[in-house]
Amino acid sequence: MTTAAKTEIHQLVREIRLHDYNYHVLDSPTIGDGQYDQLVRKLIALETDFPEYREPNSPTQRVGAKPESGFEEVTHRVPMLSLGNVFDVDEFRQFVARVEDRLGKVDATVLAAEPKLDGLALSIRYEYGELVMAATRGDGQTGENVTQNVRTIRSIPLTLKGDSFPDLLEVRGEVIMKKQEFTAMNKRLQGLSEKTFVNPRNAAAGSLRQLDPKIVATRPLSFFAYGLGEISEPLGNTHSGVMDALKAFAIPVNPGLVKATSDQIERVYSDLLANRDQLPYEIDGMVVKVDDLEMQEMLGFVARAPRFASAWKFPAQEASTRLIAIDMQVGRTGAITPVARLEPVFLGGVTVSNATLHNFDEVARLDVRPGDQVMVRRAGDVIPQIIRVMTERRDRQIDPIELPTECPVCQSPVECNIDEAVVRCSGGLICKAQRLERLKHFVSRRAMDIDGVGERLLETLIGREWVKTPADLYRLSAELLEGLDRMGSKSAQNVVQAITSSKATTFARFLYALGIRDVGEATARNLAQAFNDIDQLIDAPLEELMEVDDVGPVVASHIRAFFEVKCNREVIVDLVTLGVHWSVYESNIDSNCSDLVGQTWVLTGALTSMTREEASDKLRALGAKVVGSVSTQTTVLVAGPGAGGKLDKAETLGVEIIDEAALLELLECR
Numbered sequence: 001m002t003t004a005a006k007t008e009i010h011q012l013v014r015e016i017r018l019h020d021y022n023y024h025v026l027d028s029p030t031i032g033d034g035q036y037d038q039l040v041r042k043l044i045a046l047e048t049d050f051p052e053y054r055e056p057n058s059p060t061q062r063v064g065a066k067p068e069s070g071f072e073e074v075t076h077r078v079p080m081l082s083l084g085n086v087f088d089v090d091e092f093r094q095f096v097a098r099v100e101d102r103l104g105k106v107d108a109t110v111l112a113a114e115p116k117l118d119g120l121a122l123s124i125r126y127e128y129g130e131l132v133m134a135a136t137r138g139d140g141q142t143g144e145n146v147t148q149n150v151r152t153i154r155s156i157p158l159t160l161k162g163d164s165f166p167d168l169l170e171v172r173g174e175v176i177m178k179k180q181e182f183t184a185m186n187k188r189l190q191g192l193s194e195k196t197f198v199n200p201r202n203a204a205a206g207s208l209r210q211l212d213p214k215i216v217a218t219r220p221l222s223f224f225a226y227g228l229g230e231i232s233e234p235l236g237n238t239h240s241g242v243m244d245a246l247k248a249f250a251i252p253v254n255p256g257l258v259k260a261t262s263d264q265i266e267r268v269y270s271d272l273l274a275n276r277d278q279l280p281y282e283i284d285g286m287v288v289k290v291d292d293l294e295m296q297e298m299l300g301f302v303a304r305a306p307r308f309a310s311a312w313k314f315p316a317q318e319a320s321t322r323l324i325a326i327d328m329q330v331g332r333t334g335a336i337t338p339v340a341r342l343e344p345v346f347l348g349g350v351t352v353s354n355a356t357l358h359n360f361d362e363v364a365r366l367d368v369r370p371g372d373q374v375m376v377r378r379a380g381d382v383i384p385q386i387i388r389v390m391t392e393r394r395d396r397q398i399d400p401i402e403l404p405t406e407c408p409v410c411q412s413p414v415e416c417n418i419d420e421a422v423v424r425c426s427g428g429l430i431c432k433a434q435r436l437e438r439l440k441h442f443v444s445r446r447a448m449d450i451d452g453v454g455e456r457l458l459e460t461l462i463g464r465e466w467v468k469t470p471a472d473l474y475r476l477s478a479e480l481l482e483g484l485d486r487m488g489s490k491s492a493q494n495v496v497q498a499i500t501s502s503k504a505t506t507f508a509r510f511l512y513a514l515g516i517r518d519v520g521e522a523t524a525r526n527l528a529q530a531f532n533d534i535d536q537l538i539d540a541p542l543e544e545l546m547e548v549d550d551v552g553p554v555v556a557s558h559i560r561a562f563f564e565v566k567c568n569r570e571v572i573v574d575l576v577t578l579g580v581h582w583s584v585y586e587s588n589i590d591s592n593c594s595d596l597v598g599q600t601w602v603l604t605g606a607l608t609s610m611t612r613e614e615a616s617d618k619l620r621a622l623g624a625k626v627v628g629s630v631s632t633q634t635t636v637l638v639a640g641p642g643a644g645g646k647l648d649k650a651e652t653l654g655v656e657i658i659d660e661a662a663l664l665e666l667l668e669c670r
């Protein structure tokens with residue numbers, strides 16, 4: 001048993017060392033952060049149980065990897081430390097208990113919580129208010145002198161503001177790249193046929209360690225301070241006080257610092273986790289620090305990490321797994337998209353077995369092939385993405401994926417549009433895949449909202465050729481449906497009832513339901529507001545369509561193309577003949593009243609006089625944007641009984657809050 005432990009320790013050390021090198025030196029990790037953390041934890045556990053087998057150069061005994069050559073080495077007079085991690089609420093409570101134990105305190109200790117920015121650590125040295133040096137962390141003791149590069153980061157002052165700064169001030173913080181700027185930069189690099197970056201962290205690290213400062217100057221880097229290194233005099237008694245002092249010297253500090261006791265911090269963590277996607281930069285957790293500096297000093301350090309602080313990490317967002325196959329999916333408008341089928345991997349709280357590959361350009365760019373080991377990333381609600389292929393781990397010759405020449409479902413020839421990088425099935429409604437997707441869209445909640453007609457039923461109806469177009473749905477009878485497998489007479493009646501009730505709709509929903517290419521909900525609403533009714537829209541020339549908000553020449557041509565197809569016009573006539581209708585309140589609003597343009601509304605809790613959906617439609621018809629979560633952009637929150645987190649947040653942010661009665665009053669004027 002013990003020799004087994006020795007071997008395992010040795011193997012883990014080698015494995016972790018390789019990952020450290022890939023991550024810190026090559027900026028090219030081959031496993032996700034969560035998987036890495038697990039390896040380290042396993043090693044720490046084994047080393048604790050078998051201290052005799054701990055290797056002197058074990059990765060647990062140091063912070064990072066050796067700097068890559070090219071930059072001068074800098075010794076940190078005050079080492080740049082690492083942070084201990086906690087991964088769940090129990091571990092967080094243990095951390096707090098240890099802190100309070102050591103402090104011999106029973107009262108709740110004041111903590112400071114900050115987003116854990118996902119970039120790379122930087123130390124900036126100011127002497128007599130002038131920036132004299134900037135260095136990366138390196139292994140914590142010795143980093144790289146990147147002063148020339150850091151001088152190009154515009155948000156970092158070269159001279160401190162005011163005159164009350166200490167003679168010597170070393171500021172520690174994180175260099176990051178904001179998400180939007182990262183995307184824009186990658187696009188630019190791609191246009192220049194240069195290497196793009198996998199994620200903002202790698203982009204920040206790669207940019208900062210560029211040897212040519214002129215290139216660094218073109219990279220959109222930002223910096224946020226979160227602490228101090230060497231200083232000639234103290235700046236305050238608390239961490240939060242120190243951050244305020246830095247702010248006064250014009251140094252950007254980590255935004256979002258919250259001072260609170262540990263039980264409140266648990267809530268801060270869940271809010272941060274829930275809102276991480278709204279932040280302009282990527283964060284991978286929250287850092288919690290004891291706010292009082294004297295207490296920090298009493299607590300001191302253990303190994304290379306302070307006892308007074310800990311990182312509370314978010315569930316991993318990236319992991320490596322194997323790509324089993326690339327399937328072809330035919331969408332509503334015939335677009336054929338490659339979809340990656342993966343060996344299931346647990347990621348950010350869910351099991352992921354599919355990932356999007358966007359289009360065939362992306363397949364070529366990634367050079368992804370079946371059997372490859374790939375890195376998958378899941379951020380927020382978005383469909384998981386393959387961000388990198390470990391081509392170096394490809395162990396046998398596999399052919400690259402070729403562009404399909406025919407539709408995998410109906411075998412019609414495909415059309416390629418080079419500009420869009422899209423391959424499209426030319427089969428139109430002949431193609432059962434397109435038919436199914438169009439019908440799924442037609443019945444979906446935000447379109448005609450036909451509850452009870454799901455994908456399975458649609459597949460059956462299409463298979464039997466009972467339903468070819470959306471109008472056919474309104475011709476179905478309960479008697480006919482009763483003949484289907486697992487369809488009792490009650491369910492058949494319910495389905496027909498749901499279809500019948502959907503006949504009363506809004507013009508905007510109807511337009512959206514038609515599934516015209518590029519006409520999403522917002523465009524459908526704009527069209528519904530601009531045109532009195534369907535007859536006018538059907539015949540509207542391009543110029544007239546282009547006068548509508550958000551409608552440019554491409555969207556206008558898609559709308560025209562849709563209405564020029566004879567069977568599309570026939571379907572619309574059929575639908576109206578079969579009783580689909582809408583009220584026209586949307587199109588004849590008194591323009592004096594439609595003053596919600598530019599406003600953002602959120603609805604929460606229950607409403608009694610209408611559903612939230614109906615209320616949203618009405619608000620939108622008046623020009624408001626209705627969204628799902630409260631932020632500083634929110635104009636008004638409508639809160640009904642049962643409102644929870646959104647109401648709290650609106651109160652904290654000082655957003656206007658109204659109840660249902662006030663909402664009705666407002667809608668009535670219109």
Ligand code: IVH
Pocket residue numbers: 080081082083114115116117118119120121122173174226227254287306309311
């Ligand atoms: S405090 C004593 N605060 O996370 C160590 N670190 O995993 C001081 N980081 O090396 C670190 N955001 O690069 C601190 N608000 C924050 C942070 C933060 C990101 C990074 C930092 C550190 C690493 C540790």
